[in-house]
Amino acid sequence: MRAYYYDNLPGDQRLPHDYVPSRPVSKETLDRLNVKYWTIPVEGYETRVDEIAKERGYKNRDMINVSKEGLGEIYEDKIKTFFQEHMHEDEEIRYILSGSGFFDVRESPSDEWIRLAVEPGDLVVIPAGIYHRFTLDEKNQIKALRLFQDEPKWVPHNRSSETDVNPHRVEYLKSIGVSA
Numbered sequence: 409m410r411a412y413y414y415d416n417l418p419g420d421q422r423l424p425h426d427y428v429p430s431r432p433v434s435k436e437t438l439d440r441l442n443v444k445y446w447t448i449p450v451e452g453y454e455t456r457v458d459e460i461a462k463e464r465g466y467k468n469r470d471m472i473n474v475s476k477e478g479l480g481e482i483y484e485d486k487i488k489t490f491f492q493e494h495m496h497e498d499e500e501i502r503y504i505l506s507g508s509g510f511f512d513v514r515e516s517p518s519d520e521w522i523r524l525a526v527e528p529g530d531l532v533v534i535p536a537g538i539y540h541r542f543t544l545d546e547k548n549q550i551k552a553l554r555l556f557q558d559e560p561k562w563v564p565h566n567r568s569s570e571t572d573v574n575p576h577r578v579e580y581l582k583s584i585g586v587s588a
């Protein structure tokens with residue numbers, strides 16, 4: 409998984425939006441933001457993914473195929489919703505099986521976008537309370553395993569003055585040592 413600052417230039421969300429020269433984001437920065445990731449070869453991924461799921465209490469899972477074929481008539485809608493800046497009250501856990509795409513996460517306190525370019529074998533945990541969004545890249549297809557904790561409460565809450573005071577948002581900022 410490559411991580412770099414998003415250039416914020418207007419234009420197609422599916423393009424890399426890498427600065428020239430690129431501004432890579434270190435593992436330390438992702439650690440500080442509590443964004444976790446593992447690389448697990450897709451061939452025989454079940455054993456290691458099951459292990460992590462057990463350790464972290466991810467009891468349920470399903471598969472999502474984000475593509476025109478996979479989503480059918482809700483495709484355009486979903487693409488728009490995924491790219492609206494939002495947070496969840498639970499972790500968003502994704503293991504990429506095929507295809508690729510970008511998760512953008514907000515760094516605090518800078519409020520800069522960090523782009524995570526995900527590909528097969530990447531397991532990403534986006535913490536509860538962090539602002540983020542997702543887009544396909546130019547290949548227009550990603551298939552991922554979605555893992556959930558006991559009671560999934562990961563409905564998207566679009567960023568607003570209300571989410572700024574959501575207890576999970578406040579707790580997240582506190583956990584990374586940033587004051588709201």
Ligand code: KMT
Pocket residue numbers: 472474490500502509541542550551552554
């Ligand atoms: C989400 O909730 O944003 C998604 O599931 C995106 C597609 S999974 C790589």
Ligand code: NI
Pocket residue numbers: 494495496500540541564
């Ligand atoms: Ni989300």
